[in-house]
Amino acid sequence: MSKQPTPLTVLDAETPCCPPLAQRRVPAETAAVLAPAFKALGDPVRLQLMSMIASAEGGEACVCDLTPAFDLSGPTISHHLRTLREAGLVDAERRGTWVYYRARPGVLRQLAALLTVEPAGVA
Amino acid sequence: MSKQPTPLTVLDAETPCCPPLAQRRVPAETAAVLAPAFKALGDPVRLQLMSMIASAEGGEACVCDLTPAFDLSGPTISHHLRTLREAGLVDAERRGTWVYYRARPGVLRQLAALLTVEPAGVA
């Protein structure tokens, strides 16, 4: 959006995707990059926001639809959305009056791959 | 271990497994149950611990092997392990002198399923 500080090493959808957590020990640098994404999902409000955005038709959701779904002030929702944005989980775009948020499926896929566990007894 | 307070609604490996986050809006109660698990993974140290435990041969890892892998005090590692335990991600068992931690693959599978995104264009 307006500012793009993001000096932090953020998740990149291009990264060739992480080997499963249960297969190889996650190195410290990888953990440092991935942990913030899990942390961002570690709040009930943000988990619901992420789901509402990712499951929205057209792949995007308007803040004006997200905010009234919670008993929280507008700024608080905005803060959570910023957290998701800085974690690389969503993208924001202003179109006219409203701001739309869109999920970044590549990052979600990476996280899912990391947590994948082979169904018992696969070499 | 000795104490088993766990009054919190914790992840149960029996739960029939969550529909993908991007498919249906996660209800508030589900979010309240799952968010702590993601939060537990939202720390680089715990993410590495989880990986070391899950990828250990025999499916379990001794604290005596985990602690020296970090530049942190024993109590701090113990604290992180307790967090993982209370999030339902690992189980602990004392055998003789040492304590062994074991991953709970069912819970990991649930989290992975929640994050699963269909490969673009699946109804």
Next chain:
DNA sequence: TCTCTGCTTAGACGGACGTCAAGACAGGCT
């Protein structure tokens, strides 16, 4: 241009988190 609506930023406050040092407990060895 003026104003109105929608969203974000700034500042503040209470509570939770990550870390450590010190003490307590459990089990094995002499």
Next chain:
DNA sequence: AGCCTGTCTTGACGTCCGTCTAAGCAGAGA
């Protein structure tokens, strides 16, 4: 029994997080 080793718990301290109110900015419409 007594000590030693290994791990967990307790208490404390500084920092980060979630929330709010108030103020700022961006478009749209009159």
